[in-house]
Amino acid sequence: MITHLSTPVSKEEIIKLKVGDMVYLSGKIITARDRAHMRAKEYIRIDKKVPNEFENSVVYHCGPIVKKKNGNWKVISAGPTTSYRMESLEHELIQRFGIKMIIGKGGMGEKTAKALKEFKSVYCSFTGGTGAYVTQNIKKILNVEWLDLGTPEAVWIFEVLDFGPLVVSMDSHGGNLYNEVNKKVIQNYQMILESTNKY
Amino acid sequence: MSLKKILEDELDDLIKLAVTELPDDVEQALKNALKHEKTEIGKMNLRIILENLEIAKTKSLPICQDTGILNFFIKIGKCSISYDEIYKIIKNAVKRSTKNIPIRPSVVDPLSRKNTNNNVGEKIPHLYVDFNSEPYFEITVFPKGAGSENMCKMFMLTPHEGLMGIKKSVIETVIESGGKPCPPIKIGIGIGGSSELAMKLSKDALLRPLGKNHPVQRIASIENKLLKMINDTELGPMGLGGFVTALGVNIEYASCHTASLPLGIGMQCWADRRATMRVYESGKIKYLSHRRAGH
Numbered sequence: 001m002i003t004h005l006s007t008p009v010s011k012e013e014i015i016k017l018k019v020g021d022m023v024y025l026s027g028k029i030i031t032a033r034d035r036a037h038m039r040a041k042e043y044i045r046i047d048k049k050v051p052n053e054f055e056n057s058v059v060y061h062c063g064p065i066v067k068k069k070n071g072n073w074k075v076i077s078a079g080p081t082t083s084y085r086m087e088s089l090e091h092e093l094i095q096r097f098g099i100k101m102i103i104g105k106g107g108m109g110e111k112t113a114k115a116l117k118e119f120k121s122v123y124c125s126f127t128g129g130t131g132a133y134v135t136q137n138i139k140k141i142l143n144v145e146w147l148d149l150g151t152p153e154a155v156w157i158f159e160v161l162d163f164g165p166l167v168v169s170m171d172s173h174g175g176n177l178y179n180e181v182n183k184k185v186i187q188n189y190q191m192i193l194e195s196t197n198k199y
Numbered sequence: 200m201s202l203k204k205i206l207e208d209e210l211d212d213l214i215k216l217a218v219t220e221l222p223d224d225v226e227q228a229l230k231n232a233l234k235h236e237k238t239e240i241g242k243m244n245l246r247i248i249l250e251n252l253e254i255a256k257t258k259s260l261p262i263c264q265d266t267g268i269l270n271f272f273i274k275i276g277k278c279s280i281s282y283d284e285i286y287k288i289i290k291n292a293v294k295r296s297t298k299n300i301p302i303r304p305s306v307v308d309p310l311s312r313k314n315t316n317n318n319v320g321e322k323i324p325h326l327y328v329d330f331n332s333e334p335y336f337e338i339t340v341f342p343k344g345a346g347s348e349n350m351c352k353m354f355m356l357t358p359h360e361g362l363m364g365i366k367k368s369v370i371e372t373v374i375e376s377g378g379k380p381c382p383p384i385k386i387g388i389g390i391g392g393s394s395e396l397a398m399k400l401s402k403d404a405l406l407r408p409l410g411k412n413h414p415v416q417r418i419a420s421i422e423n424k425l426l427k428m429i430n431d432t433e434l435g436p437m438g439l440g441g442f443v444t445a446l447g448v449n450i451e452y453a454s455c456h457t458a459s460l461p462l463g464i465g466m467q468c469w470a471d472r473r474a475t476m477r478v479y480e481s482g483k484i485k486y487l488s489h490r491r492a493g494h
Contacts, residue, residue: 020240035312065264065303076301077264079251082346082379106346106378106438127247127437128346128381129470131264132255150314152303165247167240167439178377181440185374185432192370192428196363199424 004162008056009100011120017168019175023124024164028142028157029058029103033081035153036146037089044096051145053157054097061086061104063152065131066141073141075158077131080105083123091115103166107178116172123170125177126163137163200482202280202336203288209476209484210292210338214269215300217340217474218261221252222488224408225385225446225471232383232436232443241441245383248436248469263470265344266302269293269324272341272406276333277480286326293318305345327399339406339475339488347380347468353398356460365390365462366425372464373429373445378438381468383446385409386429389463392453401465404449406473408488413450422448436469446471 005013007027017023030053032040043050064078083090083104090108093099094115101121102108105128116123126134138158145155169177192199221229229252233245255262271289294317296302306320307313318324352372356364369388376384387407389400412419426448435441446469455461475487 063264063303063305065261065266065301067301077255077261077266077303079264081265082349084379105381125378125437125439127244127251128378129263129265129344129468130247130251132258132260132262133247133251135258135260136254150304150307150316152305152314165243167243169439177439181434181438182374182377184440185434188432189370189374192431193367199366199428 002165007058009058014100014120014122014172017122017171018173019168019171019177021168022165023168024162025058025101025166026161026163027058027159028053029060029160029163030054031060031062031064031154031156031158033061033063033153034085035149036155037086037093039146039149040093041089044092051155053143053145053155054093054099056098056100058101058103059093059099060158061102064156066151066156073144075135075138075141078134078138079129079131080126082106082128083108087112094119094121107169113170113174113176116170117174120172122168122172124166125169126166134163137161202278202478203284205478205482205484206285206288206338210288211296211299213338213474213476214292214296214340215259216489217342217472218266218300218302219259220256220489221262221471222408222473223490224410226252228409228446229383229469232446236436236441236443238435238441240439241436241443244436244439245443261300261302262472263344263468264303265346266305267342267344267348268306269318270327270341270343271324272327272339274329274331274333274337276331276335276337278336280336282328289324289326290319293324334480336478337475339473341406341473344468344470347384347466350376350380350466351398351401352464353394354462354464355394356462358458358460360460362421364460366428368462369425369464370428370432374432374434376466377434380466381470382434382438383436383443383469385446385467385471386425386448387465387467388448388450389461389465390450390452391455392461393455393459394461396453397461397463398465399463400451400453401463404451405465405467405471407449409447418450418452422450
């Protein structure tokens with residue numbers, strides 16, 4: 001199924017999404033990768049305020065290339081980064097901020113999968129390495145927070161139009177495309193080992 | 200014109216070429232991959248990859264936002280230039296490129312994690328230098344992103360694990376990596392040598408273009424068999440299932456200690472970026488990686 005969604009994304013819209021669906025997303029998304037996740041977790045611990053944009057957000061695992069021109073930031077390249085590095089931190093952020101959707105590449109682990117199910121959120125994959133492609137979908141940089149972390153690690157707030165096709169790969173019902181593929185891959189590997197004369 | 204002057208003039212362009220356009224062999228391999236892929240999600244990912252390449256080329260934008268750490272591989276033939284001169288030229292070109300292209304400042308202190316903001320840091324960019332007696336100077340820019348670099352692995356196998364141990368270690372590394380290194384990947388393998396040499400050989404293997412087997416037949420045969428095994432896992436583009444998991448497997452080897460079997464596994468994403476330029480004694484410049492580029 002192909003769905004066009006706009007932010008803020010509602011809980012009902014998230015629940016409807018199933019593994020294998022395609023999403024085109026419009027509206028506001030925020031980037032967060034290693035350092036932003038670490039800082040958000042630390043701020044939760046010491047009860048310090050994080051930027052409002054985290055609440056009910058769509059989080060994009062991305063460290064963009066940006067350039068400042070005439071005082072304004074411009075996106076040069078902004079594809080997804082490997083999500084797995086955020087695995088030990090993401091579930092806490094989903095719980096605390098009610099993150100509705102995570103966009104990244106490569107999938108995440110069981111802690112995140114559990115949080116997606118419990119707090120009704122979804123993980124979508126976008127093709128890795130496609131930094132130039134995504135610039136077509138980013139209409140504007142609305143704001144930037146935590147720029148002291150450096151441009152790749154800062155929290156960029158993007159306005160996007162029809163960002164996609166995003167593949168729903170971990171849904172709010174426990175569906176997990178990466179696990180399905182992995183199961184098949186392990187079976188195939190066993191067959192490869194048993195038929196080494198073929199290779 | 201002196202080699203020094205040529206490098207000063209040309210290196211910025213070479214770096215820009217490396218991050219905005221894939222080498223001819225890689226672009227062709229990705230087009231072939233789309234022909235062979237059968238799953239809908241796999242085909243869709245490959246179509247986005249190919250569209251991304253066109254946008255990057257047309258608009259002169261970095262293909263991927265992770266422009267990586269810039270590694271330089273140099274072959275010094277019959278030419279007179281000092282290491283200090285080369286390194287200074289490279290450092291300056293990297294700093295300028297970070298600002299001008301721009302590429303992403305991705306170099307940090309390993310402990311404080313403070314970004315240098317210019318892609319130059321302690322021992323980075325790194326230069327790998329080989330000497331030969333050819334009548335030219337050759338330089339390859341090899342931007343290496345972290346998605347694939349984080350998946351590289353080193354094994355010290357026992358001699359009795361042998362070739363089967365090598366094959367299993369490679370396939371298991373690919374399976375464990377899943378979608379993280381951005382498949383369809385290229386795999387560079389270093390067999391033998393010592394721990395550090397096996398890893399260096401794996402990078403040398405990655406530098407060899409796709410579709411060019413090792414000149415030694417028994418090594419070439421392992422390359423082809425491993426590629427088939429990896430694709431038969433059906434991990435697929437971006438690890439979402441499909442028939443094209445790897446674009447190629449390249450192996451380099453060295454003799455090793457009778458008690459050792461070192462194995463270095465180098466992973467490279469589909470955005471297998473590199474640009475190679477040769478400067479002849481006459482001052483003539485030739486690009487080896489990109490047919491349409493330059494001179």
